[in-house]
Amino acid sequence: MIRVLLADDQHLVRGALAALLSMEPDIEIAAEVGRGDEVVDAVRDKDVDVAVLDIEMPGLDGIAVTAILREQVPSCRVLVVTTFGRPGYLRRAMAAGASGFMVKDSPAERLADAIRRIHSGLRVVDPSLAAESLAAGDSPLTERERDVLVAARDGGTVADIARMLSLSEGTVRNYLSAAISKTRARTRAEAARIATEHGWL
Amino acid sequence: MIRVLLADDQHLVRGALAALLSMEPDIEIAAEVGRGDEVVDAVRDKDVDVAVLDIEMPGLDGIAVTAILREQVPSCRVLVVTTFGRPGYLRRAMAAGASGFMVKDSPAERLADAIRRIHSGLRVVDPSLAAESLAAGDSPLTERERDVLVAARDGGTVADIARMLSLSEGTVRNYLSAAISKTRARTRAEAARIATEHGWL
DNA sequence: ATCCGGCGGTGACACCTGTCATGGTGGAGT
DNA sequence: ACTCCACCATGACAGGTGTCACCGCCGGAT
Secondary structure: OEEEEEEOOOHHHHHHHHHHHHOOOOEEEEEEEOOHHHHHHHHHHHOOOEEEEOOOOOOOOHHHHHHHHHHHOOOOEEEEEEOOOOHHHHHHHHHOOOOEEEEOOOOOHHHHHHHHHHHOOOOEEOHHHHHHHHHHOOOOOOHHHHHHHHHHOOOOOHHHHHHHHOOOHHHHHHHHHHHHHHOOOOOHHHHHHHHHHOOOO | OEEEEEEOOOHHHHHHHHHHHHOOOOEEEEEEEOOHHHHHHHHHHHOOOEEEEOOOOOOOOHHHHHHHHHHHOOOOEEEEEEOOOOHHHHHHHHHOOOOEEEEOOOOOHHHHHHHHHHHOOOOEEOHHHHHHHHHHOOOOOOHHHHHHHHHHOOOOOHHHHHHHHOOOHHHHHHHHHHHHHHOOOOOHHHHHHHHHHHOOO
């Protein structure tokens, strides 16, 4: 029996995935959690073989959880399942040590299959997404440029961002300018949108 | 047997919900679709009792589908199940004729129950969300203000928006100013964010 | 008949933004 | 040591943005 943990903040989706997987004879739901920071303890307590993690979660995001899990419980393999097929997500998930990456609009039958492959030591990656990830390339943004874009995402003014990051307004404008240029956008809002869509934030 | 249709653009989630519901003895999955514009035909063909609709879907959004369904197949009741608990979504869904409204992080056990209640003619609404919906009030935006905010969402300049809507730049600035004022924001980006969070777009 | 509100527009003004030049610091690599 | 680059900052400038006053048109309500 493959012992699986499900981590997804949407209770209904989590329960539905549990129902889907419980129909497989060789898979057993060992644990279900709704927050990223509950995963590691649950994996240890329940002796989990494969952890199925969403990325968008309260507490800790799935990628951070993956990194911690690889370090502290290396026997447990990780499958990241996410709503958004952002190229950067795939890259970061694999870099953090995930064994597989799926988007939520892939066929339902494939989930159990992916879990079996991962459990047997293989890697599972959505092929079309892998191609897109290679084409899109890595994030061109520096850490600070990323910070500024994140702070700009919810629509504050330069002064707000400067206060938020304890920077001078001129510096913020410079970082924004650099980020706009690197994303080939024309406004900060467009830059934030493009960076988000690429999974760079 | 209650004949149910599932409409959700995420294949994996749709399949998982089907698995969840197929465990209920009195519920039968009559159809599954991944696009809004496939719902009405499927409901007619498969003689569906209750349609479970996501809001965010390609083709037609769930609220528009609800309205069409009420008009063309009044015997079929509608349960809207969505990721985002936007107050405006609830209001618009109910106005369009939905019998129920659930967010995807409510407990999984409640879904089958909601379907049964709806099938027996009752209405099902998340209580906490209903309160929030009343508190938030209806959208204060006029149709044009809404259009301009939608066009402004992806970060274009005033000139872009004006071109997109065939308006003068001055007019666009006036609508933006009105929208910013009504949403109590300070920039167009903030206004777009606030309006989106309220489900006004 | 009158009023009201949404729609579309013009023009002006203060202010914010995006860009560029320029400068300094400190860490990483050769 | 030297180069390179990320980081932080200042100042200046053109152009974009948000606000306001004011205009007309139209359709619906009183």
